[in-house]
Amino acid sequence: MSFKQNLVRARGHIVFILALICAFSLVITLENMELEKRVTPKVNIKNSFDLQRAEHRPLTQQEWEWAKIAWKFFENNTIESTGMVNSVDGYTASTLWDTSSYMMALISAERLSLISRNEFDTRMSKILKSLQQLPLFEDTLPNKSYNTESLAMVDYANQKSETGIGWSAIDIGRFLVPMNILVWNYPEFTHQVREVTALWDLSASVKNGELFGALYEKGNTQLLQEGRLGYEEYAAKSYQLMGFDVSNAVDYSMWLSFKDIYDINIPTDSRNPEIFHAHNYVVSESYILDQIEFGGDQVSSEFAERVYKVQEERYKDTGILTAVSEDNIDQAPYFVYNTVFTSGKAWNAITEDGADASEFKTLSTKAAFGWYALFEDEYTAKLMAVASTLYDPEKGWYSGQYEKTGKPNKALTANTNGIILETLAYKATGTLLNPNQKSLETLHKLTKK
Numbered sequence: 001m002s003f004k005q006n007l008v009r010a011r012g013h014i015v016f017i018l019a020l021i022c023a024f025s026l027v028i029t030l031e032n033m034e035l036e037k038r039v040t041p042k043v044n045i046k047n048s049f050d051l052q053r054a055e056h057r058p059l060t061q062q063e064w065e066w067a068k069i070a071w072k073f074f075e076n077n078t079i080e081s082t083g084m085v086n087s088v089d090g091y092t093a094s095t096l097w098d099t100s101s102y103m104m105a106l107i108s109a110e111r112l113s114l115i116s117r118n119e120f121d122t123r124m125s126k127i128l129k130s131l132q133q134l135p136l137f138e139d140t141l142p143n144k145s146y147n148t149e150s151l152a153m154v155d156y157a158n159q160k161s162e163t164g165i166g167w168s169a170i171d172i173g174r175f176l177v178p179m180n181i182l183v184w185n186y187p188e189f190t191h192q193v194r195e196v197t198a199l200w201d202l203s204a205s206v207k208n209g210e211l212f213g214a215l216y217e218k219g220n221t222q223l224l225q226e227g228r229l230g231y232e233e234y235a236a237k238s239y240q241l242m243g244f245d246v247s248n249a250v251d252y253s254m255w256l257s258f259k260d261i262y263d264i265n266i267p268t269d270s271r272n273p274e275i276f277h278a279h280n281y282v283v284s285e286s287y288i289l290d291q292i293e294f295g296g297d298q299v300s301s302e303f304a305e306r307v308y309k310v311q312e313e314r315y316k317d318t319g320i321l322t323a324v325s326e327d328n329i330d331q332a333p334y335f336v337y338n339t340v341f342t343s344g345k346a347w348n349a350i351t352e353d354g355a356d357a358s359e360f361k362t363l364s365t366k367a368a369f370g371w372y373a374l375f376e377d378e379y380t381a382k383l384m385a386v387a388s389t390l391y392d393p394e395k396g397w398y399s400g401q402y403e404k405t406g407k408p409n410k411a412l413t414a415n416t417n418g419i420i421l422e423t424l425a426y427k428a429t430g431t432l433l434n435p436n437q438k439s440l441e442t443l444h445k446l447t448k449k
Helices: 003-009 011-039 045-049 061-077 096-111 117-133 169-185 187-197 231-241 285-294 298-318 365-374 378-387 414-429 437-446
Strands: 093-095 145-147 210-217 220-225 256-261 264-269 326-328 335-338 362-364 396-402 408-412
Touching (some): 061 396, 096 169, 096 414, 117 187, 210 231, 231 285, 264 298, 298 378, 326 396, 335 362, 362 365, 365 378
Antiparallel strands (some): 093 145, 396 408
C-alpha cells in the first residue's frame, strides 16, 4: 500500500490528534488570559512606573557597618547553653519564625564574611542540636513558642505550657527556608537537618493543597487553614520544595482581589475575616522575603513593585515617609500591623485582635532596608536617610520610627535584625536560595518517614 493511501486511511486519526492539540492550546491560552486578567488588570506596573531594580554589588563601608550593628543583636541574645536566640532583646522566648530569622541571619553573616566559618559551623550545629530536643505539640510539630533557656513549650507570655498552644504552618514554612539552604549550600549539615525533620510530621500541616495550623484552647485542638495573600504563597514555596502538594496555597488567584489606592491596583485577599477568622494584611515583609530569598516569581515580583510604589505615592501625597510592615513596638500593645490595606481601610494600623492602633503607625526599619535592597531610586534613598539612624550601636537596630512623634520605636528584635542582615547579604551576593536537582532529591527524601 502506498504512502498516499496510508495517509488517506489515517486521516481520521490525524484530524483527531490535530483537534486535540488545538483544543489543548486553546485551554492553555484561555487559562493564561484569565490569570492575566485577574492578576494584572488595567495597570501594568512595570511599564507604568519603570522601577529600577538594585544591582548586586559589594557592600560599601557604611553598609558593612550596618551589618555589624545587626549582628550585635545576636551576639547579645544568644543563649550559650542551647544556642537559641531571644526573639526580643533580653526576653528568653522565641517563636519558630524568630528562630528562623536567627538562622537566616547566621547564614547571611557567613556569606558576608562577617563571622568566621568556624563560628558559623559551631552556632549552626548547636541550634540544630537544640531543635532536635524540642518537645513537640501533640508529638507532631513544633509549638508556637519555646523558652530559649529550658527549651520548654511556653505560651506567648513565656509561661510554661505542658500541653503547648499549637503550631503555625506559616512559621514552619519560614523555618523550612534555612533548612533548604543548609541542604543546598551547606551539605555537611544534611544529617542534622534530617535528624530534625525526621521528628516532625510535616504532612499534618498540609491538607487539600493548603496549609493548616493548630490552635489549642480550652482542652481542644482545632486545625485551621492558615495564611493570607503574600505570606501564604511565601510559606508554601518552601513546603513545595520539600515535595508537598501545596497547589492551592501557592496559587495567587485563589482568593485574589484588588483595591485601588492612588490609582494602583493593590493585591488583597478576598477572604472575609468574620467568616475565616483571620485578618488580611497587605504589608511589605512577605513580598520582600519572597524576592530576596526565592528570587520572586512573575506574579509576586509585580505585586512587590505595586506594594512598594503605593508607599512612595503616599509619601508624595502626605509628606510622610512610608515603609509599613508588622512590628514589635516598645509599649503596649507591643505588636502592631502597620499596613497598606486591612479590614477595609487603606493605611490601617491594627492589633492582632483587630483593635485600632493608628497611634502607633511607624516607619518600619526592616521594610526600609528591604525596599532599599530591591530598588535603587530617590525614594529608597529618602527611606534610608531616616532608617539608617534607628539603632543602638551596642544592641542592634530598632524596629522603626513613630509617625506621630518622630521618635524611635526602640523595640529590638531578632526578626528586624535578621531581615536587615538578609537584605544586605542579598545586595552583596544575590538570591539566598540556590537549589540544584541533587539537593532537591535529598530534601524530598527527608520528608519520607
